[in-house]
Amino acid sequence: MSGYLSGVLAVLCINLIFAYGIFVPMAAGQINLGGAGFQAIGAYTTAWLSSVAGLQLWLTVPAAMLAAALIGCLISFLVLRTRGVYMVLATFAFGEVVAGFLLRSDFFGGAIGMVVPVHVALPLLVCCAAAVLLLTFYLMATRLGLAMRSINDDEAAAIVMGINVRAVQVTAFTVGGAFAGLSGALYAHSFNFVEAQYFNSFLSIYVLLFVLIGGAQTAWGPLVGTVFFTLLPEVLRISGSWRFVGFGVAIVLMMMLRPQGVITRAMVQRLSPRRWAPQCAGAGTWHGG
Amino acid sequence: MAASPALALHGVNKHFGGLSVIENVSFEVPAGARMALIGPNGAGKTTLFNLISGVFRVDAGSILLDGAAVENMPTRLRVRAGVSRSFQNIRLMPHLSVVENVMLGQHTLTKGLGPLLSPLAWQRNSRWRRLAEESLRSAGIDIDPDADVATLSYGVRKKIEVVRALMSRPRLLMLDEPAAGLNPRETAELAIFLKSMAWEGLTLLVVEHDMSFVHDLCERTIVLNFGRLIYQGPTGGVQNDEQVRAAYLGSRRVATKGAHTAA
């Protein structure tokens, strides 16, 4: 496999894990516009543990996930007091605070960044991405996933049905943070360098858009969105700023024509193989349809 | 010795800003009874439902379910306390399928992490799913359980909401205008279905405007007007009550289906 191709696939895997980190809270109705902050937490935790504490991969990466998950959990208690535009602003603010802090802190290398000694090869990245994918599909198939989707649809009715909305949302946010942190850790070990300027608000915006364009209704959406936006510019040999202009145009068009994203629940439903036949209605019962 | 009533309200008050919407309302619904809650538009019927199901908190007074005070209980625990409801404007989850909506009603029956984390969607033969599908069938809803709820007709969606409310095995089922939008045949069938659903101890509290449906289904009725209780007694006595007549703008007969009187 050529170096170029393996580089693209590495980016794809990291983006996928990051995208699912945004998808999980979004499935429960929470828009996280501070994803870069969580990725940064993962990246810098692993960078510090690796370069300063000299720990190995199998320690640094889980530690990074844990750190991001913990902070995600704590932050969620604050953020989940907000709704709508306030939540968008609060998560955005969180991302900026993290980036600003890292930029200033000499402990973490400040504006110069940190070198990460240990390298992670493509096979591990693919395994991690696959694991995150499967885990997310599994999560969405459980009653917890059902609860999340119902909160997204109608939070007030979900509470009346007995769902502990707060607990579900905190869980979703924490899992999302863990995934985003994992993507950061793998990013650090893949590129062997981290700098605070990378984890800016545009990064948060991009990953959010991967999920929204792909479709946030099912776990297939983020996969499609990420693959599309990571691979298409490569295939079309577009680079630099034109890539982002194209990105922007795609988003505007999608929001006009198909805001629910490329993959919808209805589409997945239609494509899945199942057969159903109506049964005869008995006497004294309602007639369906 | 009489069993405690399924639902009892004592001196319940609720106001929004300066507006008093429920004023000193007290009534009891005996266990196993089927009671109607009627009143002109804006009388506070849905507000009362919201207070009992925990969407709003009372400003004063108490609400007892099976003798236990619930007025300070958090919303999400009320259904565990035994009350389940449907909504005036149907509130099915638009992006969930029919069977998923119904299984949502089972949520409160699941205890612990195990059922929460088992892959329900992949277990098409699980007892939860079979239970949901069976309930749909026995309610005569003969459609693909995986269908999108958004594609279905109003009447079917209303029925699905009732089935969903029943999934939590409630002791008190509150239905907010279950017959609205149904044709006379569907309405009659609904009444039959609800009567047949009266398992041991299921109590019904139904908000309705269709008095023939009310007469058919409910033996007792309470009448609300401007947030106050003006009648509590047998359904048959409603038409003759002076206060009720005055409340409905002096019409001689209380409205039957298709002829609503405005408050």
Place this chain on the structure above:
Amino acid sequence: MTAGSVPAKFRTALQTPAVAAAIVVALLFAATALGGMTREVVSGVMLGSIYMMVAVAFTLTIGVLNFLNFTIPSLFMLTGMVAWGLTANGYVKFAGSWAWLAALAAGVAAAVAASLLVERFTFRYLRMKHGDAIEHAIPLVSSLGFLLIFEHLVLIALGSESERFAIPFKADVHVASVVVGVPQIISCALAVGVVAALSFVLKNTKTGRALRTIAESPDTAALLGVEVDKIVPLVFILTGLLAGIAGALFTVNYGNVSPFMGDNVGTKAIAAMVVGGIGSVWGAIAGGLVVGLAETLSIYLFGGDSVQMVVWGLLLALIVVRPQGLFATVAIGKGKM
């Protein structure tokens, strides 16, 4: 209802004028009285007047259309960059010594045009009753897309460097031992004038009432006789004007433009909006001044590195603890947002 679900109520009257005025005056007094900070106060007020205009643009769009419009910082940037681009490529030589003004005017026009482009291609910005959490965000996402388009087109067309934009005269005035630039004074006056005029329009004209009707009851506005299709583009035009004029004033005062000039100002403007209470026009005005003064004073006192982080940190705290802002009273609403 959680603390954070207070909806953005669109307000045109100052909720607690006493509190707002008191804070601003207190800051001014403290700054001058503590000595030697008059220059910071003056530049703080000037900066604040720029922030307030952008903040009003944000708050107007959220208040009337329930739409957090992320393109606003890029409209700000567009004005400056277009003005510079026209000047650098010699398109405004015909205007002689007023070339700079023509360029800026063209820049503002570009901002308005861009804003109308956003309006044309952004759907469902009126309050949606039955959408799920994600569907409410459709216009926000659209605006993110436009943000990308505008920023990167500018990067492609005009490069990524910070450029000088000079105005041919420099008139200074001495006010109480401080040298104040005439452009600065004009900026303040212009900004305050524009915003005051807007406030007047909102309160006293038919159009203003129409805007407030759409804000209060978007579903029934059409039934109440409001020509929604004509009024809504007006919001976008106002947005473009406010962001554009703010961008022009910024350019004149700092003599500098860059493709990233919108980002910083966007942050502060959002902070100003939240401080004043989302949806409150006068709150945005007061908030803008507060943020401007706070910025210059804290840079003077603590150094410039941490400003971004401190501002966002305070914003986060404010959103979580008192989302209705410092000046607004608590609104009892349905928290539909």
